[in-house]
Amino acid sequence: MANRIFSGVQPTGQLHLGNYLGAIRNFVALQGDYECLYCMVDMHAITMWQDPKELTQATRTVAASFLAAGLDPKRNIIFNQSRVPAHAELAWIFNCVARLGWLNRMTQFKEKAGKQRENASVGLYAYPVLMAADILVYKATHVPVGEDQKQHLELTRDIAQKFNHDFGVEFFPITEPIIQGEATRVMSLRDGTKKMSKSDPSDYSRINLTDGPDQIADKIRKARTDPHPLPETIEELEKRPEADNLVGIYAALDDITRHQVLHHFGGKLFSDFKAQLIDLAVARLGPIGTEMQRLVKDPDHIDGVLANGAERAAAMAAPILREAKRIVGFLGA
Ligand code: TYM
Secondary structure (H helix, E strand, C coil): CCCEEEEEECCCCCCEHHHHHHHHHHHHHHCCCCEEEEEECHHHHCCCCCCHHHHHHHHHHHHHHHHHHCCCCCCCEEEEHHHCCHHHHHHHHHHCCCCHHHHHCCHHHHHHHHHHHHHCCHHHHHHHHHHHHHHHCCCCCEEECCHHHHHHHHHHHHHHHHHHHHHCCCCCCCCEEECCCCCCCCECCCCCCCECCCCCCCHHHCCECCCCHHHHHHHHHHCCCCCCCCCCCHHHHHCCHHHHHHHHHHHHHHCCCHHHHHHHHCCCCHHHHHHHHHHHHHHHHHHHHHHHHHHHCCHHHHHHHHHHHHHHHHHHHHHHHHHHHHHHCCCCC
């Protein structure tokens, strides 16, 4: 089977450095070697309440970030999920394949629903099933994501396996995650034990892709650190979450390893290291932010890219969905 990539980003809140280093940057790196579909997952977004106008706008902003980061809309299929109904149709079939016990184990649901479990939407609970449908409706073989999506991808594999087993077919591929780079789990700048996240109330916890040089500098300067100089070894680094996070960010932005960063900065003061990190972050992220600002001023261009992407995605999904329906025994498929 040919290699095919699918990945998605939710159009909610501000895209941040974690989304960039954990996902979007890898999308760009993979675009030459695979057939790629990159999706704004607006149907996943509404599993939590979204203001309709903001959702539309955020969908364009995520698309702008993909383009600004260097994804070519001709070589890749870039689109928003709700435009291709095949995702929802396959998700229903998968709702009948996945087991309650599997979903009960999903840690992201537990985190997001929190104490309000009884009041969480059914969509939030079924979220990983829709994710499996996103991927398998294209028979994608590889999925680049950050570390936090690993469990969902294991569920995708379980669903594919059970579908194949229950119907006695070898139809859906067993998808491989691609979790690569030095920053697969970027942590909050305020707390090295918490993931950098769109939903953190403190804007100082994250670097947004649209932050200008002054904001980037200010946030890195204020990032929490411990009082010691930078460690010399990886073993030392691993015991110091804030240091580990900043070193990981540096390594990822500069395309080197943590080890190489320590070789250079081990024993130096955080103030020196942070000054270099600021320069590096501004050099890497500045142009993306500027290009995003330019692109969002031209919504017609973005909407055109997404319409074209949706058309190509729908054409690719149609025969796979039809075959899945035939396998299930739906008359007329
Ligand atoms: P989302 O929108 O939360 O995040 C988009 C991508 O960014 C990665 N990411 C991070 N990586 C490193 N450090 C962080 N702090 C960090 N925060 C986020 C995520 O791992 C993700 O790759 N469920 C998905 C969207 C989705 C999807 C899919 C992904 C829907 N269908 C099918 C892959 C395939 C999500 O909520 O991502």
